[in-house]
Amino acid sequence: MLFIAILIGCILGAIVGINVPIISYSYSSYLAIAIIAALDSVFGGITGTLKGEFNFKVFISGFFCNSILSMLLTYLGNKLNVDIYLAAIVVFVGRMFINLTIIRKYYIDKWSEKYQEYKTRKANKIQEEQK
Amino acid sequence: MDKKVEAIILAIMCFILTIGICIQINTVNNNGSTVSGSQQENNLKSQVLKMKEKYENQYAELERAERELEKERENIASSNTELAELESKIKKANLLLGNTNVTGTGIKVTLSDGKADPKILDAENLIVHAENVLAVVNEMKNAGAEAISINEERVTNTTAISCDGNIIIVNGKKVGSPIQITAIGFVELLSNLNRPGSTLETFKNNGKIVDFKKNSNLEIPKYTGVLNFKYAKTVK
Structure with missing residues (x-):
């Protein structure tokens, strides 16, 4: 259910995004960092949903605030001639990997449980047949 | 919170995110910039x-x-x-x-580098050089062309056509093969560029690829640079 919704969102976004006019090259570095921030928020959201501690307000505000803040930091970095966006990327991508690990562990646990259940059921069946 | 609502919110966020990604990819592709190692x-x-x-x-x-x-x-x-x-x-x-876009009847000559052929001894002849372009422009002017452009670069009275390695510089801008030379003028006169024994025929014999076309509705863009006269003064 969750992943079907995400998939539909992604496909619709791709269809719209292809037909939207391109932005000027000067702003593309800002958009890039905003994308990384948004990607981090989405992964965080997925993790939250799986854990059952999804907070609508935290998620939405994080999505927009992180994007805008990272863009502002990139701008500041441009003015100061320091690549601040590198720090933002390290933080966001690091968090993304942590969230990915949580998602992966969740599904591994779920599926191994299911497999165990299937195994015990099969063993029970064989026992019943033997009786 | 309801699972359905959560999924919908995530879907909307993904929607926004993918739009951003698509715009970014398009922008980067459009500028032909690839990330280099350095x-x-x-x-x-x-x-x-x-x-x-x-x-x-x-x-x-x-x-x-x-x-x-x-x-x-x-x-x-x-x-x-x-x-x-x-x-x-x-x-x-x-x-x-040459400060205005012009349209009219004329010809379009396309010069491109010939394909490598072992039979041709001098590979130098296969390449379109700045001098070749200059020769064609000269012939066009000789045939009474009123407006000439080379790959959309207008030829004005200050235009120089020079060689710069594997490209040609016209009006200070880079022009590469295939080179389209467009001229507006009296078509019957301009057609003489294609006569037997002409410059274009020599190019063809040398192995270059030459394409000659008459056109009744050509458009030539205006000169985009700045014309500056600092030293020449009118005699009173």
């Missing part, structure tokens, strides 16, 4: 692209201002016959200088 190279590349964009923006503004100026001039000229005469003079001068 940081310095990347910086230089992005600087060049930014400058180019700045130039284009400024140029668009200039064009808008010029259009406005023309409108104003026309407005004033319509009420005064003396000014109307001057206005027509300005228009004629601009036409002669």
